[in-house]
Amino acid sequence: MYSKRIIALSNLCSGDYDMADIGADHGFLSILLAKKYPNKNILAIENKKGPYENLLNNIINEGLINNSNIKTSFSDGLDKVDNGYKCIILAGMGFLNIKNIILKNIKKISFIDEFIVDCHTNFFELIEFMKELNYSIFKIQILEELNIIYFLIKFKKDYSNVNFFEQISNYDLKLLLKKYNNLSNVIKEVKNYTSFNNSLLEYLYIKKVNNL
Ligand SMILES: C[S@@+](CC[C@H](N)C(=O)[O-])C[C@H]1O[C@@H](n2cnc3c(N)ncnc32)[C@H](O)[C@@H]1O
Numbered sequence: 001m002y003s004k005r006i007i008a009l010s011n012l013c014s015g016d017y018d019m020a021d022i023g024a025d026h027g028f029l030s031i032l033l034a035k036k037y038p039n040k041n042i043l044a045i046e047n048k049k050g051p052y053e054n055l056l057n058n059i060i061n062e063g064l065i066n067n068s069n070i071k072t073s074f075s076d077g078l079d080k081v082d083n084g085y086k087c088i089i090l091a092g093m094g095f096l097n098i099k100n101i102i103l104k105n106i107k108k109i110s111f112i113d114e115f116i117v118d119c120h121t122n123f124f125e126l127i128e129f130m131k132e133l134n135y136s137i138f139k140i141q142i143l144e145e146l147n148i149i150y151f152l153i154k155f156k157k158d159y160s161n162v163n164f165f166e167q168i169s170n171y172d173l174k175l176l177l178k179k180y181n182n183l184s185n186v187i188k189e190v191k192n193y194t195s196f197n198n199s200l201l202e203y204l205y206i207k208k209v210n211n212l
Contacts, residue, residue, distance in 0.1 A: 002032055004145045005118065008054045009091055010036055012116045012139060012154045017086035020045060022077055022101060023093055027055040031062050036072035042070045043085060047077070052164070077101035083111040090115065091152075095122035099129055113176055115155045123151045127164070128193040130155050137164065142172040142179075165205045173208055183209055 002010075006029050013019055015037040021030045024044035034042045044059075046052040052074045064070050078101060081088065084174045090098050091196055102109070115135060119126045125138065135155035143150050169175070180186045187205065 004143060005091075005150050006032060008141050008143055008150075008152055009089065009116060009118060012141065012152060013037070013087060013089070014114075015040055017113060018042070018084050019087040019089060020078075020081045020085040021089045021091070022081075023047075023090065024055050024072070025051045025092070026176060027058045027072075029089065029091060030070055031064065032056075032162065033056060034064055034068060038069060039070060041084065043073060043081065044070060045073045045075055045077070045080065047075060049074075076104075078105035078108050081105070081108060083108075086111060086113040088112050089116050089117075091118035092120065093118075094120050095126050095129075098126065102133070109114060109157075113157050114138070116152070118150055118152050120150075122194050124189055126134070127153070134158060138166060140164075140168050141174060142168065142175040144175055144178075149175050165208055170208070170211070 009029055010032045013033060018036075018041040019033055020043040021027075021033065024030045024043050024046045027044050030042050030044035033040075044055055046055050052072070055072055059065055059068075059070060059072065078088070090101065093101075098117065115130065117126065117130075130136075135157050136159045137153055138156040138159055139154040141152045143152065165173075176186060177183065180189065183205070
């Protein structure tokens with residue numbers, strides 16, 4: 001039931017806060033989080049009828065419906081998220097959708113301490129966008145499952161991070177190279193974004209690649 005990606009996402013959540021899973025779909029991540037962090041509240045949010053019904057059925061089938069720490073909401077993005085939820089999960093979505101969800105309720109970032117994001121497009125643009133909102137990379141995990149390469153990132157507010165390429169492991173770097181085909185494609189992509197310190201980045205990247 002739980003894919004490698006879902007397990008990795010649950011591991012990125014520290015369990016320090018109540019968590020809202022936006023776009024919960026089948027609810028597998030929300031269910032895993034509710035079991036893993038019994039003392040935290042999980043809010044599973046979905047805005048489409050079919051997936052929302054699946055979500056409810058899966059929660060019932062797991063026996064979690066009564067007196068459980070998991071609640072559901074049939075609503076859009078962050079609309080129904082209150083200030084009890086300081087950890088927000090946005091997984092399995094494209095960058096534009098993620099950006100729109102955050103911008104629609106931009107005032108709510110005042111209480112959100114961490115975002116766990118699995119963004120399927122424009123990975124480096126996402127990092128730049130989050131940086132503008134004062135969220136830095138706390139942890140990155142790049143993983144491959146069924147021939148798809150996923151970028152999972154935990155962002156934290158007001159966290160001063162070290163350089164991106166210092167943070168990722170050699171294994172992550174190999175997957176990054178695989179995703180972009182070669183070194184120069186990654187550097188070209190990164191150079192579109194000013195929040196990356198390009199020369200340092202290039203230096204670190206080449207140094208790391210040479211050490212693989
Ligand atoms: C590809 S699924 C990913 C499901 C799950 N988060 C995962 O990572 O396995 C994306 C889900 O997000 C939902 N979704 C997209 N935009 C949304 C929004 N603004 N508010 C709530 N749900 C949304 C979709 O209906 C869909 O069920």
